[in-house]
Amino acid sequence: MSAVTVRVPAKVNLQLGVGPLRDDGYHDLVNVFHAVSLFDEVTAEPAGRLEVRVEAALDARVDVGGVPADDDNLAARAARLVAARLGVEPRVALRIRKAIPVAGGMAGGSADAAAALVACARLWDDPGEPALDRDDLVELGAEIGSDVPFAVLGGTAVGVGRGERLTSALTRGTFHWVFATAGFGLSTPAVYAECDRLRELRGEPAPQPSVSEELMTALATGDAKGLGAALTNDLEEAALSLRPSLGRVLDAGRELGAIGALVSGSGPTCAFLAGTEEDADGLARALDGAGVAAQVHRASGPVPGATVV
Ligand SMILES: C[C@@](CO)(OP(=O)(O)O)[C@H](O)COP(=O)(O)OP(=O)(O)OC[C@H]1O[C@@H](n2ccc(N)nc2=O)[C@H](O)[C@@H]1O
Numbered sequence: 001m002s003a004v005t006v007r008v009p010a011k012v013n014l015q016l017g018v019g020p021l022r023d024d025g026y027h028d029l030v031n032v033f034h035a036v037s038l039f040d041e042v043t044a045e046p047a048g049r050l051e052v053r054v055e056a057a058l059d060a061r062v063d064v065g066g067v068p069a070d071d072d073n074l075a076a077r078a079a080r081l082v083a084a085r086l087g088v089e090p091r092v093a094l095r096i097r098k099a100i101p102v103a104g105g106m107a108g109g110s111a112d113a114a115a116a117l118v119a120c121a122r123l124w125d126d127p128g129e130p131a132l133d134r135d136d137l138v139e140l141g142a143e144i145g146s147d148v149p150f151a152v153l154g155g156t157a158v159g160v161g162r163g164e165r166l167t168s169a170l171t172r173g174t175f176h177w178v179f180a181t182a183g184f185g186l187s188t189p190a191v192y193a194e195c196d197r198l199r200e201l202r203g204e205p206a207p208q209p210s211v212s213e214e215l216m217t218a219l220a221t222g223d224a225k226g227l228g229a230a231l232t233n234d235l236e237e238a239a240l241s242l243r244p245s246l247g248r249v250l251d252a253g254r255e256l257g258a259i260g261a262l263v264s265g266s267g268p269t270c271a272f273l274a275g276t277e278e279d280a281d282g283l284a285r286a287l288d289g290a291g292v293a294a295q296v297h298r299a300s301g302p303v304p305g306a307t308v309v
C-alpha cells in the first residue's frame with residue numbers, strides 16, 4: 001500500500017472535573033471531551049526507517065517550532081506501538097500538517113498520535129483480517145497519553161479514570177465555537193500541580209467529580225444556551241493563577257456576546273460558545289479586533305475522530 005492520510009480533530013473540554021491525585025501521579029477525572037473542526041493531518045508513507053516531518057497546514061497560522069520532529073513526537077511513539085503490536089519494523093515516513101494550536105490545551109499532540117495509530121494500522125495491518133480494530137487503537141492510545149483515546153473516537157464523550165476510559169455522549173445538533181489562542185504555552189503537568197497547590201493552600205480536599213446532568217441534558221437536546229451555562233473546568237483557576245492575563249481574554253469574550261466561556265483543558269487557549277454560526281462569526285471578528293488573542297479560530301462540533309481521507 002502507498003501513502004495513507006488521516007485527518008484528526010482538536011478537542012475542547014466541556015466539563016473537566018479534577019479529583020484527587022493518585023499514587024501514579026495522575027488525577028481521577030470526569031472529562032467531557034468534544035471534538036471540534038480544527039484538524040491536523042498525518043500522512044504515513046513506507047520508508048527505509050521511521051522519520052517525522054512537521055509543518056503548518058496550508059493557510060494555518062500555527063507555530064510548529066516547539067514540536068519535536070524525532071522520536072519524541074507523539075506520532076512517532078504511536079507508529080512504534082503499532083509496529084510492535086503487528087510484528088513489523090516501523091519503516092514509515094510521517095508527515096504532520098498542523099492547524100491545531102501547539103501546547104494550547106486542545107490536545108494537538110494527542111491528535112497526531114491518534115492519527116498515526118490509524119494511518120500505520122491501515123498501512124501495515126491485513127485488510128482482509130485486521131488484527132487491530134478501532135477499540136484496539138483506542139486501547140493503544142491510552143498507552144501514549146490520557147487524551148489519545150478520545151482523539152481516535154471523536155464526537156462527544158465522557159472520559160473517566162485519567163480520561164482514557166470513554167463513553168460516547170448523546171449530542172444533538174452542532175455547536176459553534178470561537179477559540180482564542182495565546183502567544184505562550186502552558187505545561188499540562190504544571191497546571192495540574194497548581195490546581196493541587198491551590199487546593200492545599202485552602203485546606204480543601206479534592207472532590208470526587210461526577211458528570212454534570214445539566215451538561216448531559218443540554219447536549220442531548222442541542223441546547224446551546226444550556227450548554228454555555230453548564231461549562232466547567234477545574235483547571236481554569238490554576239491556569240489563571242499561572243497566567244492571570246487569560247482572565248482578560250475570558251472577560252472580553254463574554255462582553256462581546258459569548259454565551260459560554262472557559263479555558264480549554266490545561267489552557268492557555270480560551271474557548272467561547274456562540275448561539276449560532278452567524279453569532280460565532282461576529283464574535284470571532286470582534287475578538288480579533290479587540291486584540292486580546294494571538295490568534296482567533298472558528299470551529300464547530302462535534303466532528304468524528306481520526307479518519308482516513
Ligand atoms: C488537561 C487535559 C484535558 O483533556 O488535556 P490538555 O488540556 O492538556 O490537552 C488532559 O487531562 C491531559 O492529557 P494528556 O496531555 O494526554 O496528559 P498525559 O500525557 O497523559 O499526562 C501528562 C501529565 O498531565 C498530568 N495529568 C494528566 C492526566 C490526568 N488525568 N491527571 C494528570 O495529573 C500528569 O502530571 C501527567 O504526567
Ligand SMILES: Nc1ncnc2c1ncn2[C@@H]1O[C@H](COP(=O)(O)OP(=O)(O)O)[C@@H](O)[C@H]1O
Nearest residue numbers: 066073074102103104105106107108109110112
Ligand atoms: N505531534 C505533536 N504535536 C504537537 N505537540 C507535540 C507533538 N508531539 C509531541 N509534542 C509535544 O507535546 C507538547 C504538548 O503539545 P499539545 O499536545 O499540542 O498540547 P496540549 O495537550 O496542551 O494541547 C508540545 O509542547 C510538544 O513539545
